[in-house]
Amino acid sequence: MHPTIRLIVRNLTISINPGFLVWQVIFPVIYIFVAGFAYTALIKSVPFGNITLDYPAFIASGMIGFNIMNSTLVSGIIIWNDRRHGMFEQILVGPFTRTNYILSNVYTIGIVGIISAALITAIGFPLFFTSVQFNALTIPFLIFASITGSILFGSIASIISTRLRSSEGFNVIINTVFLFFAFVSTAFYPASGAPQPLATAFYLNPLTYLVDIIRAGIFGTFTEFVMIEMIVLVSIAVALFIVAIRLLTKLDL
Amino acid sequence: MSAITARSLHKSYGTITAMDGIDLDVRSGHIFGFLGPNGAGKSTTIKILTTLIPPTSGTVEVLGINAVKHPLEIRKRIGVVLQQPSYEPNLSVEKSLEKYGMMWDIDRKIRKERSEELIDVFDLNEIRKRKNEDLSIGQRRRVQVAREFMHEMDLLFLDEPTVGLDPTARRKLLDYLKSKVKTGLTIFYTTHVLTEAEYLCDEIAVINKGKILAVDSPNNLKNTFGQEKTITIHLLERHDGLSGLLSGISDCIIDFNTGTNITIQSSKSEAVLSQILQILIENNISVEDLSAMPTTLEDIFLKMVKDSNAPNN
Numbered sequence: 046m047h048p049t050i051r052l053i054v055r056n057l058t059i060s061i062n063p064g065f066l067v068w069q070v071i072f073p074v075i076y077i078f079v080a081g082f083a084y085t086a087l088i089k090s091v092p093f094g095n096i097t098l099d100y101p102a103f104i105a106s107g108m109i110g111f112n113i114m115n116s117t118l119v120s121g122i123i124i125w126n127d128r129r130h131g132m133f134e135q136i137l138v139g140p141f142t143r144t145n146y147i148l149s150n151v152y153t154i155g156i157v158g159i160i161s162a163a164l165i166t167a168i169g170f171p172l173f174f175t176s177v178q179f180n181a182l183t184i185p186f187l188i189f190a191s192i193t194g195s196i197l198f199g200s201i202a203s204i205i206s207t208r209l210r211s212s213e214g215f216n217v218i219i220n221t222v223f224l225f226f227a228f229v230s231t232a233f234y235p236a237s238g239a240p241q242p243l244a245t246a247f248y249l250n251p252l253t254y255l256v257d258i259i260r261a262g263i264f265g266t267f268t269e270f271v272m273i274e275m276i277v278l279v280s281i282a283v284a285l286f287i288v289a290i291r292l293l294t295k296l297d298l
Numbered sequence: 299m300s301a302i303t304a305r306s307l308h309k310s311y312g313t314i315t316a317m318d319g320i321d322l323d324v325r326s327g328h329i330f331g332f333l334g335p336n337g338a339g340k341s342t343t344i345k346i347l348t349t350l351i352p353p354t355s356g357t358v359e360v361l362g363i364n365a366v367k368h369p370l371e372i373r374k375r376i377g378v379v380l381q382q383p384s385y386e387p388n389l390s391v392e393k394s395l396e397k398y399g400m401m402w403d404i405d406r407k408i409r410k411e412r413s414e415e416l417i418d419v420f421d422l423n424e425i426r427k428r429k430n431e432d433l434s435i436g437q438r439r440r441v442q443v444a445r446e447f448m449h450e451m452d453l454l455f456l457d458e459p460t461v462g463l464d465p466t467a468r469r470k471l472l473d474y475l476k477s478k479v480k481t482g483l484t485i486f487y488t489t490h491v492l493t494e495a496e497y498l499c500d501e502i503a504v505i506n507k508g509k510i511l512a513v514d515s516p517n518n519l520k521n522t523f524g525q526e527k528t529i530t531i532h533l534l535e536r537h538d539g540l541s542g543l544l545s546g547i548s549d550c551i552i553d554f555n556t557g558t559n560i561t562i563q564s565s566k567s568e569a570v571l572s573q574i575l576q577i578l579i580e581n582n583i584s585v586e587d588l589s590a591m592p593t594t595l596e597d598i599f600l601k602m603v604k605d606s607n608a609p610n611n
Contacts, residue, residue: 046403048403051400051401051403052401055397055400055401058389058393058397059386059388059389059397062388126386126387130383130384130385130386130387131380131382131383131384131385132384132385132386134350134380134382134384135378135380135384136401137350138348138349138350138373138376138378138380139373139378139401139402140370140373140374140402140403141373141401142370
């Protein structure tokens with residue numbers, strides 16, 4: 046077995062535990078089925094592109110992006126744990142290169158991201174199936190979003206994990222950053238209708254671009270703006286990925 | 299054949315010199331002890347030998363392979379137990395062994411057999427289902443050392459592997475290491491417990507301030523640097539005048555005197571001992587115990603480090 050694959054298997058083994066699965070499944074399910082229906086009384090429908098969605102369908106599709114982002118925390122946690130518990134050095138005195146280590150984390154993020162997206166798509170499908178406009182671009186859009194989103198948010202988590210050693214610091218920073226991304230985005234509510242400064246802040250957040258692309262894939266609302274969002278998302282992901290790789294390559298031993 | 303050959307190894311961090319021209323020759327199939335006080339350069343040396351960091355200058359070959367040019371080829375053939383703990387907190391002991399074997403691409407069936415054997419050898423049976431995060435420091439260390447034997451290797455680096463181990467576990471580990479060396483394994487071993495080094499090592503290097511002070515077998519080190527013996531006299535009754543009587547003997551340095559217990563250092567212990575006996579008999583002084591102890595490796599180590607720390611060094 047190739048060294049990178051062995052490290053991916055190891056990453057998945059140490060990451061997938063009951064706590065993580067609860068976080069990955071129960072949390073979005075509560076949002077989709079509890080918040081989704083509870084807020085329907087307040088938000089009857091949400092305009093999206095040239096169509097109108099009911100709120101449960103809107104939030105269920107938003108939760109796919111949210112879950113991709115959350116799943117990438119795995120990357121930061123693996124790196125941070127490896128450094129804290131001595132496994133980073135132990136791996137690097139074993140039959141592995143730094144490239145193997147870095148690639149294994151990238152692939153782990155990608156795998157977890159795609160599985161998360163698929164899982165929430167399956168869970169949320171009953172809610173948005175009436176509005177789904179399947180076409181040739183739906184699956185490619187979802188895969189594109191899963192991979193790009195995973196690399197982007199995984200890079201952010203990796204960057205944070207390389208800079209912080211204390212558990213308090215790591216938890217506070219990572220939760221604050223990801224909380225900001227989650228709630229200052231269009232994952233839970235539309236930008237239209239929000240106060241202008243907040244609506245602007247939504248579009249400074251890559252999660253907004255990610256969920257817009259996912260919704261465009263699911264609901265068939267491909268516009269020029271979505272294409273721009275895809276370019277912006279890829280650009281940010283590539284830039285952050287390069288920074289993350291550089292930091293990981295230079296990580297002190 | 300040499301398992302490790304290093305010449306003029308230097309390692310600097312800014313203005314700090316961690317290694318200052320180290321030469322090493324470690325013979326295959328032997329246990330090489332690497333001793334030194336904290337901050338002497340031991341861990342830096344191990345990091346260079348295990349290819350974690352490159353030297354600032356100098357050459358190093360491990361198992362005949364250039365460590366700077368082909369680090370991965372070396373890492374495929376060595377085992378390393380680093381000084382700091384390394385573990386996966388949420389894995390059980392048996393799963394840790396199994397997954398570590400998987401990381402080394404060991405066949406599943408062999409992994410199973412080997413982990414059972416190691417669980418037995420390292421007394422891990424009672425804790426095999428417990429997670430690493432729930433283990434004591436000593437238990438975790440045992441798992442960390444055991445784990446390294448999941449894969450085949452030609453050379454094993456052990457950086458203070460017995461830290462936190464109780465005497466039984468420590469002795470069991472040392473005997474296991476000895477048995478492994480008989481099968482052809484070479485071990486590079488650092489420790490602060492000098493009795494351990496004396497028990498285990500075929501050859502010992504003492505390092506301080508990034509320089510090798512001496513390299514030899516434990517016996518040769520003692521013969522070369524430890525000519526002095528420690529003579530102890532335990533009197534039945536207090537005798538304050540004895541130290542005055544002993545001061546007349548040449549090469550008889552009184553280290554410690556309570557009136558009933560006297561400790562003497564001498565490089566001519568046999569002659570000094572017979573003169574002490576004569577004085578005791580002539581003065582009718584009753585003795586509970588009289589003994590001459592050879593210098594221990596610890597005495598030699600302390601003396602070497604003290605001398606090398608002296609201002610003129």
